[in-house]
Amino acid sequence: xxxxxxxxxxxxxxxxxxxxxxxxxxxxxxxxxxxxxxxxxxxxxxxxxxxxxxxxxxxxxxxxxxxxxxxxxxxxxxxxxxxxxxxxxxxxxxxxxxxxxxxxxxxxxxxxxxxxxxxxxxxxxxxxxxxxxxxxxxxxxxxxxxxxxxxxxxxxxxxxxxxxxxxxxxxxxxxxxxxxxxxxxxxxxxxxxxxxxxxxxxxxxxxxxxxxxxxxxxxxxxxxxxxxxxxxxxxxxxxxxxxxxxxxxxxxxxxxxxxxxxxxxxxxxxxxxxxxxxxxxxxxxxxxxxxxxxxxxxxxxxxxxxxxxxxxxxxxxxxxxxxxxxxxxxxxxxxxxxxxxxxxxxxxxxxxxxxxxxxxxxxxxxxxxxxxxxxxxxxxxxxxxxxxxxxxxxxxxxxxxxxxxxxxxxxxxxxxxxxxxxxxxxxxxxxxxxxxxxxxxxxxxxxxxxxxxxxxxxxxxxxxxxxxxxxxxxxxxxxxxxxxxxxxxxxxxxxxxxxxxxxxxxxxxxxxxxxxxxxxxxxxxxxxxxxxxxxxxxxxxxxxxxxxxxxxxxxxxxxxxxxxxxxxxxxxxxxxxxxxxxxxxxxxxxxxxxxxxxxxxxxxxxxxxxxxxxxxxxxxx
Amino acid sequence: xxxxxxxxxxxxxxxxxxxxxxxxxxxxxxxxxxxxxxxxxxxxxxxxxxxxxxxxxxxxxxxxxxxxxxxxxxxxxxxxxxxxxxxxxxxxxxxxxxxxxxxxxxxxxxxxxxxxxxxxxxxxxxxxxxxxxxxxxxxxxxxxxxxxxxxxxxxxxxxxxxxxxxxxxxxxxxxxxxxxxxxxxxxxxxxxxxxxxxxxx
Numbered sequence: 001x002x003x004x005x006x007x008x009x010x011x012x013x014x015x016x017x018x019x020x021x022x023x024x025x026x027x028x029x030x031x032x033x034x035x036x037x038x039x040x041x042x043x044x045x046x047x048x049x050x051x052x053x054x055x056x057x058x059x060x061x062x063x064x065x066x067x068x069x070x071x072x073x074x075x076x077x078x079x080x081x082x083x084x085x086x087x088x089x090x091x092x093x094x095x096x097x098x099x100x101x102x103x104x105x106x107x108x109x110x111x112x113x114x115x116x117x118x119x120x121x122x123x124x125x126x127x128x129x130x131x132x133x134x135x136x137x138x139x140x141x142x143x144x145x146x147x148x149x150x151x152x153x154x155x156x157x158x159x160x161x162x163x164x165x166x167x168x169x170x171x172x173x174x175x176x177x178x179x180x181x182x183x184x185x186x187x188x189x190x191x192x193x194x195x196x197x198x199x200x201x202x203x204x205x206x207x208x209x210x211x212x213x214x215x216x217x218x219x220x221x222x223x224x225x226x227x228x229x230x231x232x233x234x235x236x237x238x239x240x241x242x243x244x245x246x247x248x249x250x251x252x253x254x255x256x257x258x259x260x261x262x263x264x265x266x267x268x269x270x271x272x273x274x275x276x277x278x279x280x281x282x283x284x285x286x287x288x289x290x291x292x293x294x295x296x297x298x299x300x301x302x303x304x305x306x307x308x309x310x311x312x313x314x315x316x317x318x319x320x321x322x323x324x325x326x327x328x329x330x331x332x333x334x335x336x337x338x339x340x341x342x343x344x345x346x347x348x349x350x351x352x353x354x355x356x357x358x359x360x361x362x363x364x365x366x367x368x369x370x371x372x373x374x375x376x377x378x379x380x381x382x383x384x385x386x387x388x389x390x391x392x393x394x395x396x397x398x399x400x401x402x403x404x405x406x407x408x409x410x411x412x413x414x415x416x417x418x419x420x421x422x423x424x425x426x427x428x429x430x431x432x433x434x435x436x437x438x439x440x441x442x443x444x445x446x447x448x449x450x451x452x453x454x455x456x457x458x459x460x461x462x463x464x465x466x467x468x469x470x471x472x473x474x475x476x477x478x479x480x481x482x483x484x485x486x487x488x489x490x491x492x493x494x495x496x497x498x499x500x501x502x503x504x505x506x507x508x509x510x511x512x513x514x515x516x517x518x519x520x521x522x523x524x525x526x527x528x529x530x531x532x533x534x535x536x537x538x539x540x541x542x543x544x545x546x547x548x549x550x551x552x553x554x555x556x557x558x559x560x561x562x563x564x565x566x567x568x569x570x571x572x573x574x575x576x577x578x579x580x581x582x583x584x585x586x587x588x589x590x591x592x593x594x595x596x597x598x599x600x601x602x603x604x605x606x607x608x609x610x611x612x613x614x615x616x617x618x619x620x621x
Numbered sequence: 622x623x624x625x626x627x628x629x630x631x632x633x634x635x636x637x638x639x640x641x642x643x644x645x646x647x648x649x650x651x652x653x654x655x656x657x658x659x660x661x662x663x664x665x666x667x668x669x670x671x672x673x674x675x676x677x678x679x680x681x682x683x684x685x686x687x688x689x690x691x692x693x694x695x696x697x698x699x700x701x702x703x704x705x706x707x708x709x710x711x712x713x714x715x716x717x718x719x720x721x722x723x724x725x726x727x728x729x730x731x732x733x734x735x736x737x738x739x740x741x742x743x744x745x746x747x748x749x750x751x752x753x754x755x756x757x758x759x760x761x762x763x764x765x766x767x768x769x770x771x772x773x774x775x776x777x778x779x780x781x782x783x784x785x786x787x788x789x790x791x792x793x794x795x796x797x798x799x800x801x802x803x804x805x806x807x808x809x810x811x812x813x814x815x816x817x818x819x820x821x822x
Contacts, residue, residue: 111637111643180650183646183650184643187639188638188641191638214650215654217654222665225765233751234749234750234751235750235751242753243669255661565634602775610779
């Protein structure tokens with residue numbers, strides 16, 4: 001039990017052997033370690049997806065290029081989209097959910113620590129399964145939204161689509177389990193006094209995101225199950241010859257797919273809503289309105305899905321309804337942008353790297369939002385759909401929005417997570433190179449789309465007037481790659497020899513800055529008593545209307561720390577995740593493997609469930 | 622403050638600041654998600670209703686009396702589930718185990734009826750997964766419901782096993798209550814499916 005003892009509060013720090021350290025990470029149920037696992041895996045997959053993008057940009061750098069063929073290009077754009085959405089942005093957000101939610105609501109862990117570990121290991125097995133397709137030369141090639149009936153066995157007979165279908169199914173299980181966990185954590189694990197409207201805005205945006213996760217994922221789960229039955233058991237869900245509706249997949253997919261867009265952007269909006277007040281040294285302007293806007297976005301997010309389908313000819317009534325709802329959803333988004341700018345207004349702004357990324361987010365996301373309102377109008381959309389204009393639009397919201405916001409979060413919380421500061425100069429190099437590279441890459445794509453370049457083509461003739469701007473776009477993509485090198489160097493230098501971070505390096509406003517950097521395993525030696533929004537700021541400075549700062553609490557005693565109980569490490573999550581992966585991958589290999597994996601999964605679910613039922617004495621509970 | 626922290630450390634870690642049990646709230650979240658799951662499946666069934674271009678039609682194959690009997694079984698099993706919970710609350714473990722076992726038996730009977738129904742459709746009526754849109758949507762929707770019932774039966778039997786080993790008593794009320802929530806949900810979904818597929822012509 002040496003591995004556990006080292007992480008138990010109050011225990012003497014023991015030196016672990018190398019394998020002891022590995023085992024302690026594999027069996028950890030600490031939300032902070034799981035957050036770090038999510039974040040580092042997501043960053044690696046972000047680089048993988050980025051390399052896929054660079055190969056595509058090289059292929060498109062000049063006309064009639066032969067670097068990769070049409071089929072490889074199909075694989076590249078499918079895997080790039082799938083990787084960036086499911087393996088980079090979502091788990092990077094999950095890293096912040098894991099690490100920051102308990103800290104910001106004043107909790108010692110999430111509601112279900114072992115389930116949290118299970119979510120991560122299922123995510124990792126799904127991600128590895130999906131990417132293992134490259135090794136077999138069977139990378140998915142049906143586009144990230146995998147339209148059936150293109151993906152049925154009649155048109156995609158090889159296992160390529162199976163890797164995609166089962167990979168997404170595994171990732172969906174992980175996301176939903178995490179969603180249940182964080183919903184309960186946010187509702188039920190708040191520190192005393194942390195009423196709903198006192199919760200930090202990042203927590204609110206995460207909260208809305210969890211609702212979207214648990215309510216939107218079942219739609220794609222069903223769509224993928226129907227596809228699996230079509231491909232494996234001969235059902236006819238996506239067979240128009242048998243009378244099936246060719247739009248069934250599109251509806252089910254986008255009922256998931258549009259809320260998914262908000263799953264990707266809301267966490268970044270939450271991060272920006274924390275970064276701006278900290279660096280403007282002002283409360284978030286109209287915080288309740290920002291919260292209501294986030295709820296509205298989440299709610300409307302379920303009512304706009306068919307704007308992805310204007311070109312299929314749904315008829316004027318459906319087109320009009322979805323056009324109106326899409327334009328409506330721009331209202332709460334615009335409100336947020338106004339509030340962020342209002343936060344900066346009159347603040348005593350300190351320009352540090354996290355703030356640069358937050359400002360970059362606002363500017364780029366606004367541009368992506370404006371092109372988005374353009375395609376809310378069906379006649380405009382008919383001109384723009386499936387062109388590079390759309391590619392430009394969604395990269396402005398997902399890269400200019402989500403990725404900039406998430407990098408803002410990385411720079412903002414890095415000192416809290418690692419206990420080390422990042423270098424400011426390298427950070428600014430990263431920001432400016434990424435900002436310039438991003439715009440050089442994607443702004444010309446608006447123009448390319450408007451002059452007729454379709455998305456997903458692997459090459460083009462030289463006399464269409466597309467040559468110059470494609471070359472520019474490729475150069476921009478490599479600028480982004482260079483900017484990431486600055487980040488990687490910065491991160492390694494910080495971990496090796498960075499300046500030590502204080503508890504509160506940015507003069508923060510929320511609870512995570514009240515505890516040491518990095519936080520102890522139990523987070524809060526004493527569960528905080530929350531009296532206001534921006535509680536930590538008010539503790540330090542008073543409310544600015546005469547209330548004095550609160551007196552510093554008495555030092556924590558060793559007896560208090562010794563009384564804290566933290567959950568024990570568990571090996572069942574990782575074992576169960578492996579069994580699940582064995583079962584699902586068996587569908588591509590042998591039915592025996594499915595049966596053995598399935599029985600193992602059932603047995604391990606049982607072991608997982610009863611692990612804490614009547615634990616033997618001395619087990620830590 | 623110090624007293625408060627100590628009190629926090631020793632009280633039941635499953636009860637959160639709303640006074641509700643984490644695990645119960647987690648189950649409610651799962652059931653909300655499962656509503657969307659069955660909603661998508663039922664939506665698909667309705668979208669394809671009457672669109673089959675071949676094969677036997679619903680009213681030609683359905684055995685309404687048999688399915689009504691199944692439905693009555695499942696509904697009655699919700700009552701036995703409640704009785705099990707009530708017995709456990711008063712720490713009558715043996716009675717609770719008996720009612721849990723009866724609940725599981727009724728669930729198993731429901732599943733067996735479904736197996737019989739499916740077999741008849743395939744062998745007697747020639748309706749399979751790949752006969753028509755009706756076959757595809759019918760088997761997948763009711764099959765997933767049957768899988769939910771099967772999962773519930775396994776869960777109930779595990780609880781019975783724990784009770785027989787003396788590892789289940791009034792302290793575990795919440796665990797059994799959560800199993801009950803799931804069981805009642807599966808029941809309610811069946812009411813919707815039974816009405817939409819079997820009863821509405």
